[in-house]
Amino acid sequence: MELEEKPIKAVKRDPKGVRRNILRVSSKEFAEYGLSGARVNEIAALTKASKRMIYYYYGDKEGLYKACLEAAYSHVRAGEEKLDLGGLEPDKALAKLVGFTFDHHRKNPDFIRLVMIENIHKAAFLKGSEIIRSVNAAAIKNLTDIIIRGQSSGVFRDKLDPVELHWQISALSFFNVSNKPTFSALFDSELYSDEGQRTLRDHAVEMILLYVSHKQGTQK
Amino acid sequence: MELEEKPIKAVKRDPKGVRRNILRVSSKEFAEYGLSGARVNEIAALTKASKRMIYYYYGDKEGLYKACLEAAYSHVRAGEEKLDLGGLEPDKALAKLVGFTFDHHRKNPDFIRLVMIENIHKAAFLKGSEIIRSVNAAAIKNLTDIIIRGQSSGVFRDKLDPVELHWQISALSFFNVSNKPTFSALFDSELYSDEGQRTLRDHAVEMILLYVSHKQGTQK
Amino acid sequence: MELEEKPIKAVKRDPKGVRRNILRVSSKEFAEYGLSGARVNEIAALTKASKRMIYYYYGDKEGLYKACLEAAYSHVRAGEEKLDLGGLEPDKALAKLVGFTFDHHRKNPDFIRLVMIENIHKAAFLKGSEIIRSVNAAAIKNLTDIIIRGQSSGVFRDKLDPVELHWQISALSFFNVSNKPTFSALFDSELYSDEGQRTLRDHAVEMILLYVSHKQGTQK
Amino acid sequence: MELEEKPIKAVKRDPKGVRRNILRVSSKEFAEYGLSGARVNEIAALTKASKRMIYYYYGDKEGLYKACLEAAYSHVRAGEEKLDLGGLEPDKALAKLVGFTFDHHRKNPDFIRLVMIENIHKAAFLKGSEIIRSVNAAAIKNLTDIIIRGQSSGVFRDKLDPVELHWQISALSFFNVSNKPTFSALFDSELYSDEGQRTLRDHAVEMILLYVSHKQGTQK
DNA sequence: TATGAATGAGGCTTCATTCAT
DNA sequence: AATGAATGAAGCCTCATTCAT
Numbered sequence: 001m002e003l004e005e006k007p008i009k010a011v012k013r014d015p016k017g018v019r020r021n022i023l024r025v026s027s028k029e030f031a032e033y034g035l036s037g038a039r040v041n042e043i044a045a046l047t048k049a050s051k052r053m054i055y056y057y058y059g060d061k062e063g064l065y066k067a068c069l070e071a072a073y074s075h076v077r078a079g080e081e082k083l084d085l086g087g088l089e090p091d092k093a094l095a096k097l098v099g100f101t102f103d104h105h106r107k108n109p110d111f112i113r114l115v116m117i118e119n120i121h122k123a124a125f126l127k128g129s130e131i132i133r134s135v136n137a138a139a140i141k142n143l144t145d146i147i148i149r150g151q152s153s154g155v156f157r158d159k160l161d162p163v164e165l166h167w168q169i170s171a172l173s174f175f176n177v178s179n180k181p182t183f184s185a186l187f188d189s190e191l192y193s194d195e196g197q198r199t200l201r202d203h204a205v206e207m208i209l210l211y212v213s214h215k216q217g218t219q220k
Numbered sequence: 221m222e223l224e225e226k227p228i229k230a231v232k233r234d235p236k237g238v239r240r241n242i243l244r245v246s247s248k249e250f251a252e253y254g255l256s257g258a259r260v261n262e263i264a265a266l267t268k269a270s271k272r273m274i275y276y277y278y279g280d281k282e283g284l285y286k287a288c289l290e291a292a293y294s295h296v297r298a299g300e301e302k303l304d305l306g307g308l309e310p311d312k313a314l315a316k317l318v319g320f321t322f323d324h325h326r327k328n329p330d331f332i333r334l335v336m337i338e339n340i341h342k343a344a345f346l347k348g349s350e351i352i353r354s355v356n357a358a359a360i361k362n363l364t365d366i367i368i369r370g371q372s373s374g375v376f377r378d379k380l381d382p383v384e385l386h387w388q389i390s391a392l393s394f395f396n397v398s399n400k401p402t403f404s405a406l407f408d409s410e411l412y413s414d415e416g417q418r419t420l421r422d423h424a425v426e427m428i429l430l431y432v433s434h435k436q437g438t439q440k
Numbered sequence: 441m442e443l444e445e446k447p448i449k450a451v452k453r454d455p456k457g458v459r460r461n462i463l464r465v466s467s468k469e470f471a472e473y474g475l476s477g478a479r480v481n482e483i484a485a486l487t488k489a490s491k492r493m494i495y496y497y498y499g500d501k502e503g504l505y506k507a508c509l510e511a512a513y514s515h516v517r518a519g520e521e522k523l524d525l526g527g528l529e530p531d532k533a534l535a536k537l538v539g540f541t542f543d544h545h546r547k548n549p550d551f552i553r554l555v556m557i558e559n560i561h562k563a564a565f566l567k568g569s570e571i572i573r574s575v576n577a578a579a580i581k582n583l584t585d586i587i588i589r590g591q592s593s594g595v596f597r598d599k600l601d602p603v604e605l606h607w608q609i610s611a612l613s614f615f616n617v618s619n620k621p622t623f624s625a626l627f628d629s630e631l632y633s634d635e636g637q638r639t640l641r642d643h644a645v646e647m648i649l650l651y652v653s654h655k656q657g658t659q660k
Numbered sequence: 661m662e663l664e665e666k667p668i669k670a671v672k673r674d675p676k677g678v679r680r681n682i683l684r685v686s687s688k689e690f691a692e693y694g695l696s697g698a699r700v701n702e703i704a705a706l707t708k709a710s711k712r713m714i715y716y717y718y719g720d721k722e723g724l725y726k727a728c729l730e731a732a733y734s735h736v737r738a739g740e741e742k743l744d745l746g747g748l749e750p751d752k753a754l755a756k757l758v759g760f761t762f763d764h765h766r767k768n769p770d771f772i773r774l775v776m777i778e779n780i781h782k783a784a785f786l787k788g789s790e791i792i793r794s795v796n797a798a799a800i801k802n803l804t805d806i807i808i809r810g811q812s813s814g815v816f817r818d819k820l821d822p823v824e825l826h827w828q829i830s831a832l833s834f835f836n837v838s839n840k841p842t843f844s845a846l847f848d849s850e851l852y853s854d855e856g857q858r859t860l861r862d863h864a865v866e867m868i869l870l871y872v873s874h875k876q877g878t879q880k
Numbered sequence: 881t882a883t884g885a886a887t888g889a890g891g892c893t894t895c896a897t898t899c900a901t
Numbered sequence: 902a903a904t905g906a907a908t909g910a911a912g913c914c915t916c917a918t919t920c921a922t
Contacts, residue, residue: 015902018902033256034254034256034257034340035257036253036254036256036257037254037255037256037257037340039894039895039896040895040896040897041894041895041896049903050903050904050905051896051897051904051905052898052902052903052904052905053902053903053904055896055897055898056902056903060896060897061896061897113340115399115402116336116339116340116398117340118401118402119336119398119399119400119401119402120254120333120336120337120340121401122401123401123402123404123405126401126402126405126406127405132406133405133406136406136407140407161409163407163409163411164409164411164419164420164423166407167395167403167411167420168392168423168427170395170399170403171391171392171394171395171396171399172388172391172392174395174399175387175390175391175394175395176391178336178339178398179335179339179390179391179394180339181338181339181341181342181343181346182335182338182339182343182346183387183390184343185343185346185347185353186346186352186353186356187356187360187383187386189381189383189384191383191384191387199384200384200387203384203388203431206431206434207388207427207428207430207431208427210427210430210431210434211423211426211427211430214426214430233884233885233886233920233921233922235884235885238885238886259911259912259913260912260913260914261911261912261913269886270886270887270888271887271913271914272886272887272888272914272915273885273886273887275913275914275915276885276886276887280913280914281913281914455881458881473696474694474696474697474780475697476693476694476696476697477694477695477696477697477780479915479916479917480916480917480918481915481916481917489882489883490882490883490884491883491884491918492881492882492883492884492919493881493882493883495917495918495919496881496882500917500918501917501918553780555839555842556776556779556780556838557780558841558842559776559838559839559840559841559842560694560773560776560777560780561841562841563841563842563844563845566841566842566845566846567845572846573845573846576846576847580847601849603847603849603851604849604851604859604860604863606847607835607843607851607860608832608863608867610835610839610843611831611832611834611835611836611839612828612831612832614835614839615827615830615831615834615835616831618776618779618838619775619779619830619831619834620779621778621779621781621782621783621786622775622778622779622783622786623827623830624783625783625786625787625793626786626792626793626796627796627800627823627826629821629823629824631823631824631827639824640824640827643824643828643871646871646874647828647867647868647870647871648867650867650870650871650874651863651866651867651870654866654870673899673900673901673905673906673907675905675906678906678907699890699891699892700891700892700893701890701891701892709907710907710908710909711892711893711908712893712894712907712908712909713906713907713908715892715893715894716906716907716908720892720893721892721893
């Protein structure tokens with residue numbers, strides 16, 4: 001991303017490594033404590049670099065936060081790209097996608113927390129990021145393909161909106177992680193045991209598939 | 221907002237009013253800025269009372285936050301109690317409940333934000349509140365009744381868990397409010413227009429009803 | 441001290457009891473935390489009366505502190521008056537007095553702490569108290585009697601100053617209590633065990649008696 | 661006070677100087693007003709540095725207090741090390757030591773006050789300081805040497821405990837300074853005039869020497 | 881005589897940030 | 902590219918005391 005500096009005498013300097021390290025540490029801190037809750041001092045202490053470097057590279061606390069947010073979205077969406085729905089029938093493809101999304105959210109709680117925090121801030125920082133918009137567009141494209149194929153083969157209902165479908169899948173997958181603390185505190189349930197999560201996941205898949213398969217007038 | 225008491229002689233002491241006022245102001249501030257983001261100074265400035273009174277009545281910032289959380293849950297769950305599902309058939313009752321829940325969440329964005337904030341804090345304060353657990357238990361009881369009636373009349377599937385059903389309804393209703401900022405920023409969609417919200421609501425009702433009505437083995 | 445108020449309707453009122461209670465509680469608090477360290481709030485909370493009563497009776501915090509100081513001196517010196525040295529030979533009388541003083545200080549650590557605190561404040565409050573000066577004068581008178589008798593009978597040296605002797609006895613007795621915390625923390629010793637204290641006491645008596653009995657020129 | 665470094669170019673950064681300055685100022689304040697009575701604001705105002713630096717270097721008020729305590733003990737015990745008892749006979753050595761201790765305490769009233777304050781706090785901070793324990797161990801070692809020599813040459817009695825002897829010397833020396841305010845306020849005496857102090861000192865030496873020289877059974 | 885409500889002033893501490901090297 | 906020292910502003914909280922009843 002930047003020109004390599006002359007290797008002469010650059011024995012210990014590793015700008016990229018330093019930046020990566022700062023980002024990794026601060027992402028954890030922001031995810032843990034929020035934007036105002038995170039402490040620059042603490043981030044610096046946990047970093048291999050000094051406090052001054054944070055300001056050198058990221059300007060200020062908000063700049064660092066924004067960088068974390070972008071890195072998180074990029075990382076998570078990159079993980080989604082590995083999902084291969086290629087040869088599958090549309091309903092199987094959708095089922096796999098929903099299940100994957102549910103699992104993927106579970107595996108990335110820090111990302112979920114950053115998004116929660118960003119929502120608390122009314123997406124103020126995300127709005128300014130073209131990078132993030134672009135990585136999310138891909139998710140919609142995937143769904144659009146599946147929907148078109150499903151409708152062509154007659155297994156999906158008409159009038160399906162890919163963005164709405166994304167919303168529905170996200171709702172079930174995101175809430176599961178975002179509201180785990182309050183939900184667990186409020187209800188004595190096994191929903192967050194391993195088996196409970198499997199059930200929740202299966203039922204999420206089922207809900208989505210029932211929904212896209214449902215032909216109005218026929219059943220209701 | 222309330223009836224003015226006799227202004228003659230200018231009665232000034234009004235402990236209950238002061239407490240209410242502090243709670244109303246600080247709830248807004250916590251919902252807006254979070255626990256660490258909210259400023260006691262700002263809350264005091266917006267209050268009819270002095271900063272000192274906040275500490276007099278609520279001990280410290282966290283005590284005030286916890287009081288807000290409890291008041292919010294109590295208020296919101298009290299609103300739910302007004303919902304009368306009495307004479308309705310179980311499927312109609314459930315449909316009404318889901319639609320109501322979706323709307324109720326929309327109408328109480330500050331409550332949603334407080335819950336988000338509480339989740340960021342891993343429900344640390346909610347865990348210590350017996351009050352909140354008790355007001356939430358009622359929600360489960362309502363659902364249990366509907367499920368039992370629906371299963372007796374054969375319109376609902378077996379093996380429905382009221383807590384899980386509550387989770388599912390909550391996921392769709394909560395996410396709609398909690399993630400509106402990021403979702404709106406990420407996707408150009410009409411989901412958050414008035415009509416889009418009506419659609420989302422109707423589809424949420426549909427998803428839940430399809431799910432509870434689905435008989436395994438029969439259809440899939 | 442004050443006129444009894446009409447007993448009519450005075451069912452629960454007990455001014456003297458209230459004052460005594462306030463004094464007892466606040467003496468403990470001042471002894472424990474010092475003048476600036478003690479909290480009026482805490483004192484009020486531990487009192488049967490209200491905070492307002494403290495100000496009603498004692499004016500302010502310093503007034504209360506001064507009242508505690510005077511009460512403490514009066515109480516302790518009153519305890520000393522019970523000591524009867526009547527028929528004893530002067531050396532026996534002095535031995536008994538020293539031993540008693542040593543023990544008496546040990547039994548009144550809160551008094552010692554109040555005096556320490558007063559010394560921290562450079563005796564600012566004690567200076568203004570005629571009461572306290574008068575109760576202390578008695579202690580000197582006792583010693584003067586013993587010295588005179590001891591010198592008459594030839595067992596005591598000449599040129600003994602009762603105030604100095606009081607100082608010497610006090611030093612050994614006071615330091616034992618006042619500096620127990622730091623001394624114990626600094627040195628691993630058995631000086632503050634029951635037996636250690638007995639030894640310390642016996643040796644204090646011995647030191648004083650050796651001193652008053654010592655005839656210059658004869659021994660050194 | 662120290663050599664001025666080259667004033668050319670006005671070197672401003674001087675961490676050690678800043679720390680020393682903070683310590684010097686705050687020691688005076690703590691000695692004067694106690695832990696809770698001292699004001700961080702006041703300390704900062706008297707300092708060359710800013711209030712923020714106090715927290716930068718010492719963490720909080722208690723950390724600063726503890727640093728003062730340690731510095732005070734180190735300083736005072738260092739002063740004692742200069743005392744050379746080398747070639748003296750044991751009784752002369754002890755006499756010199758007692759006299760020196762008496763004077764040394766008088767010359768360091770702020771140290772005495774800090775110890776008084778620490779005793780009010782039940783040695784809570786001193787307990788956590790290994791540094792202070794170590795500097796005090798030296799004092800005991802000195803006395804142990806003298807005692808052994810005195811017993812070998814037969815001028816001292818048996819069964820002398822160096823820690824107890826230290827206690828006795830300390831009692832007379834410490835009380836003289838610690839209780840000067842109340843003692844002066846209570847009694848009209850010349851004990852705290854220059855001559856009175858000389859007398860008190862001489863008699864303290866005499867008391868200690870009489871005590872260590874006293875052979876039970878022989879004299880009494 | 882008695883009290884809960886209320887407070888101005890000031891306490892200690894922490895924050896993100898910048899400076900001088 | 903890198904750092905320890907330094908900071909103004911503002912944060913939360915507590916104090917002894919007084920007010921209105």
